[in-house]
Amino acid sequence: KAGVTQTPRYLIKTRGQQVTLSCSPISGHRSVSWYQQTPGQGLQFLFEYFSETQRNKGNFPGRFSGRQFSNSRSEMNVSTLELGDSALYLCASRPGQANNEQFFGPGTRLTVL
């Protein structure tokens, strides 16, 4: 089975721009979660989608949004980028919300200049 894939792997944007990141979960997995990793802050939960519905949301401003499609693929969008949004954005999937173990993709490294 193919693992979780994320595109693009690297991205450079400037302040004020917006960005869309994509995640394809493992086949058959219906739950997709997004995390932000910054140096010294660990992994901070952004949101989780299950069957195209947002089921959980972390403490991030409304500039961060996401969606999930019927094939379970997910996108997250960040509008009006700030320098502090520079981070590794990780996507993780699991078969369902009752499953504890999540499988992570390699991440998208976003740099905001």
Added chain:
Amino acid sequence: DQQVKQNSPSLSVQEGRISILNCDYTNSMFDYFLWYKKYPAEGPTFLISISSIKDKNEDGRFTVFLNKSAKHLSLHIVPSQPGDSAVYFCAARRSGNTPLVFGKGTRLSVIA
């Protein structure tokens, strides 16, 4: 409010010796705990987990211990190998449809 804490940002261990990584949590509602390992430029990979109904879980060289009264868990790696050098994240969750809560990670360096 950090619910999962890994107080040691880094740890160095000699090859062949035991590595002990620690994790503390504050939320008594957590009932499932996981350890992930992360190499640079890769996503975290699942290592081992433990349910709150157990106090120990073993998988090869990796053992996780849970002390519920102290709200503390630890990951033991024996023997440590250079390939174990990575950042280790502790994570926890409550039952139900709740997200994983991660610690900030501990960077383990295993020296040959």
